[in-house]
Amino acid sequence: MARNTYEIDENLxxxxxxxxxxxxxxxxxxxxxxxxxxxxxxxxxxxATMFIPVIFxxxxxxxxxxxxxxxxxxxxVYILAISVYVSIVLKIRTQVMTKMxxxxxxxxxxxxxxxVQKLPFxxxxxxxxxKIQVRIVNYVNNLSDLLSTGLINVLTEAGSLxxxxxxxxxxxxxxxxxxxxxxxxxxALVWYVKSRQRKAWQEASNKQSNLNAFISESINGVRxxxxxxxxxxxxQIFNRLSDNYRSSWMTAVKYNFLLGPAIENISxxxxxxxxVLSVYWVTGGSIAITAGTVVAFxxxxxxxxxPINTIASFYxxxxxxxxxxxxxxxxxxxxxxxxxxxxxxxxxxxxxxxxFDNVCFAYEEGQNILNGINFKAxxxxxxxxxxxxxxxxxxxxxxxxxxxxxxxxxxxxxxIDIESVTIKSLRTQMxxxxxxxxxxxxxxxxxxxxxxxxxxxxxxxxxxKVVCAHDFIMNMEDGYNTTVKExxxxxxxxxxxxxxxxxxxxxxxxILILDEATSSIxxxxxxxxxxxxxxxxxxxxxxxxxxxxxxxxxxxxILYVDKGQIIEKGSHDELIAKKGAYYKLYMSQYEFxxxxxxx
Numbered sequence: 001m002a003r004n005t006y007e008i009d010e011n012l013x014x015x016x017x018x019x020x021x022x023x024x025x026x027x028x029x030x031x032x033x034x035x036x037x038x039x040x041x042x043x044x045x046x047x048a049t050m051f052i053p054v055i056f057x058x059x060x061x062x063x064x065x066x067x068x069x070x071x072x073x074x075x076x077v078y079i080l081a082i083s084v085y086v087s088i089v090l091k092i093r094t095q096v097m098t099k100m101x102x103x104x105x106x107x108x109x110x111x112x113x114x115x116v117q118k119l120p121f122x123x124x125x126x127x128x129x130x131k132i133q134v135r136i137v138n139y140v141n142n143l144s145d146l147l148s149t150g151l152i153n154v155l156t157e158a159g160s161l162x163x164x165x166x167x168x169x170x171x172x173x174x175x176x177x178x179x180x181x182x183x184x185x186x187x188a189l190v191w192y193v194k195s196r197q198r199k200a201w202q203e204a205s206n207k208q209s210n211l212n213a214f215i216s217e218s219i220n221g222v223r224x225x226x227x228x229x230x231x232x233x234x235x236q237i238f239n240r241l242s243d244n245y246r247s248s249w250m251t252a253v254k255y256n257f258l259l260g261p262a263i264e265n266i267s268x269x270x271x272x273x274x275x276v277l278s279v280y281w282v283t284g285g286s287i288a289i290t291a292g293t294v295v296a297f298x299x300x301x302x303x304x305x306x307p308i309n310t311i312a313s314f315y316x317x318x319x320x321x322x323x324x325x326x327x328x329x330x331x332x333x334x335x336x337x338x339x340x341x342x343x344x345x346x347x348x349x350x351x352x353x354x355x356f357d358n359v360c361f362a363y364e365e366g367q368n369i370l371n372g373i374n375f376k377a378x379x380x381x382x383x384x385x386x387x388x389x390x391x392x393x394x395x396x397x398x399x400x401x402x403x404x405x406x407x408x409x410x411x412x413x414x415x416i417d418i419e420s421v422t423i424k425s426l427r428t429q430m431x432x433x434x435x436x437x438x439x440x441x442x443x444x445x446x447x448x449x450x451x452x453x454x455x456x457x458x459x460x461x462x463x464x465k466v467v468c469a470h471d472f473i474m475n476m477e478d479g480y481n482t483t484v485k486e487x488x489x490x491x492x493x494x495x496x497x498x499x500x501x502x503x504x505x506x507x508x509x510x511i512l513i514l515d516e517a518t519s520s521i522x523x524x525x526x527x528x529x530x531x532x533x534x535x536x537x538x539x540x541x542x543x544x545x546x547x548x549x550x551x552x553x554x555x556x557x558i559l560y561v562d563k564g565q566i567i568e569k570g571s572h573d574e575l576i577a578k579k580g581a582y583y584k585l586y587m588s589q590y591e592f593x594x595x596x597x598x599x
Contacts, residue, residue: 023325023329024104024147024325027104027107027108027147028104028147031100031103031104034096034100035100037096038092038093038096038097041089041092041093042089042093043160044085044089045085045086045089045090046160046163047163048082048085048086049082049086049303050160050163050164050167050303051078051082052079052082052299053167053295053296053297053299053300053303054167054171054296055075055078055079056295056296056299057171057293057295057296058075059071059072059075060295061293063075100147101144101147102144104147105140105141105143105144105147108140108143108328109136109137109140111332112135112136112140112328112331112332113136115331115332115334115336116132116136116331118336118339119334119336120336120337120338120403120404120405121398121403121404122337122363122404123334125363128213128216128217129213129216129217130209130212130213130214130215130216130217131209131210131212131213132331133212133216134208134209134212134213135209135327135328135331136331138208138212139205139324139327139328140324140328142321142324143321143324143325143328146314146318146321160303160307161304161307161308161311164300164303164304164307165304167300168297168300168304171293171296171297171300172293172297174277175274175277175297178270178273178274178277179270179274179301179304181270182266182267182269182270182305185262185266186259186262186263186266186308189258189259189262190259193255193258193259196255197252197255197256198322198323200248200251200252200254200255201252201323202323202326203248203251203252204245204248204249204251204252204323205323205324205327206248207241207244207245207247207248207249208245208249209327210241210244210245211238211241211242211244211245214237214238214241215238218234218238259309260309263305263308263309264305264309266305267301267304267305270301271298271301274294274297274298274301275294275298278294337405338402338403338404338405338423339423340422340423341419341420343420344420344421344422345420345421345422346421346422346425347413347416347418347421347422347425347426347429348414348416349429349510350413350414350429350430350510350511351379351414351510352377352378352379352380352413352414352510352511352539352540352541353376353377353378353379353412353413353414353415353541354376354377354383354400354411354412354413354511354541354543355375355376355377355411355412355413355415356373356374356375356376356396356409356411357374357409357410357411357412358372358373358374358408358409358410359372359373359374359399359406359408359409359410359411360372360373360406360407360408360409361392361395361399361404361406361407362407363404368407368564369392369395369564370392370395370396370399370564370565371563371564371565372409372565373392373396373409373564373565373566374566375557375559375566375569377541377543377556377557378541379539379541380538380539380540380541381541381542381556381557382541382542382543382544382554382555382556382557383541383542383543383544383555383556383557383558383559384543384544384545384546384552384555384557384558384559385397385543385544385545385558385559385561386545386546386547386549386552386558386559386560386561386582386585387560387561387562387567388562391561391562391563391564392561392563392564393515393545393561394515394545396543396561397432397513397515397543397545399411400418400430400511400513400543401426401427401430401432401513402418402419402423402426402427405419413426413511428507429509429510429511430507430509430510430511430512430513431451431504431505431507431508431509431511431512431513432504432513432515433500433501433503433504433513433514433515434500434515437493437496437497437499437500438500439484439491439496439499439500441483441484441485442483442484443478443480443481443482443483443484444473444476444479444480444481444482444484444499445457445460445480445481447484447499447503448460448463448464448480448499448502448503448506449503449506450503451503451504451506451507452506452507452508455506457480459506460480460502460506461480463502463503463505463506464480464498464499464502466502466505467498467501467502467505468498469495469498469499469501469502472495472498501514509540510540510541511540511541511542511543512540512541512542512543513542513543514542514543514544514545514546515545516545516546516547548589549585549586549589550589552572553572554572555571555572556571557569557570557571558570558571558572558575558582560575560580560581560582560585562581567580567581568580568581568582
């Protein structure tokens with residue numbers, strides 16, 4: 001049962017976890033020298049700009065009243081030099097940090113994608129694929145600004161704040177204390193916003209995930225949608241999910257934008273107070289203050305609140321980023337249940353003997369799909385597995401490929417427990433054709449060669465001929481170099497199945513698994529295909545799942561599976577003679593085909 005759908009949020013609010021931020025350090029660590037270098041440049045740039053108000057104060061209080069043009073020119077050159085240096089540093093910082101940030105994004109995305117590739121089928125069975133995709137693409141992208149500029153900015157601005165306060169105290173202590181009066185107000189606002197903002201971004205993250213899941217599902221199922229004229233209903237669902245995302249996003253952004261305007265207002269109020277106090281003190285004669293002092297200090301007020309605004313913006317970015325990091329690291333931390341044991345060894349070259357020893361399996365605890373499966377297939381034998389839908393036929397062959405871990409029992413190949421060998425060494429010696437004939441975007445040649453990159457063009461063509469795919473491929477515009485679209489759009493179901501069949505055979509497996517390999521193939525092609533496979537399956541152990549019983553009559557052994565157990569076992573003639581479950585199934589198909597022929 002799916003953990004969630006596009007209608008269900010992924011999880012409830014979780015507490016702020018600082019460990020999520022610490023884990024980013026692993027990705028940032030290789031660039032620590034780069035960060036130190038940029039911090040040095042930014043620190044020198046910030047310190048240099050601190051002298052600009054002092055220069056203006058000197059010009060207004062001394063140079064201009066004394067009409068000292070040489071001094072004014074000198075001060076102008078200083079300001080120009082500082083401005084040029086700041087511009088150069090800004091350019092270097094932007095280029096270096098953007099490159100660093102994108103490199104980190106690349107590493108995070110690589111790690112999460114590589115991990116997703118290792119996850120067992122159960123992970124994908126339980127989640128809408130759109131919700132997995134949004135973590136790898138959207139959530140990682142949303143970390144870009146934080147890693148490219150946010151970290152450096154906050155460190156630089158924190159250092160700048162220290163120097164600014166020093167210059168402010170140097171110019172006027174009383175003005176500095178007045179300016180500081182706004183900090184308690186800002187602190188109270190941050191305290192009010194922080195928990196609400198985090199919850200709002202978690203909600204927005206959930207709604208974005210839901211929307212993406214529905215979009216992905218709708219695109220994959222667009223043919224069914226149009227066949228059943230469901231466009232209106234889907235549009236209504238989309239609009240509802242999109243509106244939920246819009247509302248949650250607007251709520252989150254509302255909290256994001258509270259701090260910026262608040263800081264600007266506090267800055268404006270403290271500036272106004274200082275103007276009033278300046279006039280009051282000057283007219284009252286209680287304190288001697290020059291115009292240059294007032295102008296310089298007002299300049300520092302803007303510089304004082306600017307870093308605080310940057311730090312507040314960084315705080316917003318942190319809150320937003322953590323909501324995404326939770327999903328990203330949750331995926332990276334997802335346990336790989338089907339994996340190599342610590343003492344796993346390479347699987348020797350497979351001969352093909354397969355044994356199931358009292359195998360039990362359940363997708364969900366307490367709901368067994370298989371109960372005590374026992375059989376032995378000798379080298380070169382072909383075993384057919386039949387039975388009603390949901391009986392556990394596909395599950396049996398999935399366990400043989402170790403796509404899932406069994407709950408109890410053992411599966412042996414050549415008397416070797418498959419759990420004692422590496423998964424790669426096991427699967428590379430097996431050819432699997434699943435129920436869904438998945439075709440990747442690319443050429444037909446690439447699709448057939450997908451499981452055996454070393455295969456020559458001649459070997460690809462030979463495999464296609466064996467499965468009777470060569471003729472229809474050659475009738476296409478570019479033959480084997482014909483480009484097919486995503487999921488094989490433009491190919492018939494039978495054509496996709498034959499290409500998938502050729503792909504499985506090209507792997508030259510010792511054990512071949514065919515799960516409904518001919519379900520979409522016409523009868524004439526199927527007859528020709530069976531003739532081609534006779535030689536290919538010789539001395540190769542094969543497992544065939546088929547609803548068309550005509551395709552398995554010549555199998556060495558037929559297993560009739562129902563309710564997770566093997567009800568009957570034997571050759572076609574032996575099972576027909578028993579007149580049991582297989583006999584009834586075969587005769588029902590025979591009578592149906594007979595009536596169809598009479599029509």
